[in-house]
Amino acid sequence: MHVKFDEFEEQPTSTIIDEEEDIPFGSKDHDIEPESTPQVPPKTWKKVNYHPQELIIGNTEDGIKTRRSLQSTENLLRMISQIEPRNIEEAIIDESWVKSMKEELLQFEKNEVWELVPPPQDHSIIGTRWVFRNKLDESGKISCNKARLVAQGYNQQEGIDYEETYAPVASAFLNGFLNEEVYVHQPPGFVDQHKPNHVFKLTKALYGLKQAPRA
Template sequence: MTELQSGHKVKSLRSDRGGEFMSHEFLAYCSEAGIQRQLTVAYSPQQNGVVERKNRTVIEMAKSMLHEKSLPYEFWAEDVHTAVYLLNICPSKSLEKMTPFEAYTGRKPGIAHLKVFGCLCHVLIPSVLRHKLEENSHKCIFVGYELCEKGYRLYDPKTRKIILSRDVYFDEEVSWKWENPSNADVGIPMPDGNQDTAETEQRVLDDQSQFLDTQMQMEEESAPQGEEMLDETQRLDHTPHKWRSINDIMAQCNMCIVEPDSFEEADLDDSWRCAMEAELEMIEKNNTWKLVDRPSNKPVIGVKWVYKVRLNLDGTVQKNKARLVAKGYSQKPGIDYNETFAPVARLDTIRTLIALAAQKEWNLFQLDVKSAFLNGILKEEVYVEQPQGYVQESKETKVYRLNKALYGLKQAPRAWYDEIDAYFNTAGFKKSLSEATLYIKTSDTSGIIIVSLYVDDIIYTGSCPKMLE
């Protein structure tokens, strides 16, 4: 990763004789990559003084952060991880008041998201995971930053697990009250920087095993005594705490999904760039606009990108959706548009349609028209700016004249309704006199088809399966 990010080859590697640096796999990799190894003499950390001094700085910073909020030692790994993260975005004297992050990437780091390590925080519980009468949030402890996702790492004292979330309110002046002595006494001690790496790893593994054994013993001792009197077949089915359903795992993973707030933020992610390109491709395919010279006597409306993560029913990510939206709030009635109203189906009509299909045993279908508003033909003369990030080279002063509507335009819903209404009339459907979005087509040979329209969602049923398909 270092070679790929920096564009430079690793030629030499200096390290101590820790087990992770002396394994056969690591030695073979260095040999194949042509990396020269430089090893320090045992118990001679001064031979690698720069790294050892930095380790001391990290440990001292981590120790201060840990004791400031009176956190147990079992959080030492999260503590050290956060200390390294903060040091990388702090100015360094050796870099002439530049941060290591800026020296490595060429970009200044942001600091608006920084919070006090170990502080109390309130995490939003997604609406799909709580009852409407339950609390909207629960208390957690802030333990660091997630590097691969835009979210905070938080410790949940109830489940004793690390969770990720972006919807967090921080109370940086308040600390968690560790009233249970086991939380403070039982944990993983922070490794000593003077120990050999192999010895440190073994100590951490032993302490982890001891910690888990102690926790299991405490849970067994705290179990109700009456439960011991039950027969084996009568015991209550208590799923072990370490087991979780796949739905819970999916919901937990999706808690830290971040939708970009600006084009600059979305442009850093390949998936969002692909989503924007797909949106522009759909607009071009629809013949929505045409690039023309900027008019002198007509207002030009701005456009912006709107980003949304679409999820499946089980909470997994379906796709990233980027929508180019016109800034319709700048339009003036009577000048930029006339009619804006578009009728939608009443819920009573939809219920009646479903009930009729059930009674007659008809097939019932529902479909969503993709980019529906882009199909509405405009009657007015409307111009929009070129979208950010996709301004054509040497044509920066030109603008787009819209042939069809864009999302965000005041007249977009009406234009789409006029277009779909004209299609149904051409296809032989008759519009209901009492419901402007209900269309019926009858035939002596094909039976009947009933269609109900709700903006860009269509529900339809009928007596002829072939025609419905």
């Protein structure tokens, strides 16, 4: 009797690795301890209440000056004109004086000093002019440029354009309200291009008008 045995195919063997055994102890995320931060000793400040005068540089009365404050002062000085113009022709070509004149007119608008109207038929028109002055600080240096628009009040006729030369001091204030109609020409250098023939009707007294109080 012939018996044939089937040959068994060699089966691959798989090796099971215990992951828990292969991972070193303490290498899991939850087992990692954060690195400790080195402790920096706190800073200590020493307060000095007295500084010898001979160790202080500069004038102590001027206070502390930072680079930013010095830069701001320098920029401001660059915008201030050192020349006091004699007329509008000289002022209109200087940016600092043009800015000063615009600031003056802006105050007129805010305070509603006047309104632009067609020229009246039965009223005289008062001229206007600019007065330019350099303001000085305590040290004698020019601190700002001041442009002031004034009315040429000497053109007024007593009894027609005004009732009294000066109002009582107790009730008279610069830019005070007027009791009569007063018209002035547009400021030199700032004539409305669309209404060049219009004039300003004043609602409050201007510098130079005889209704304005004494300076």
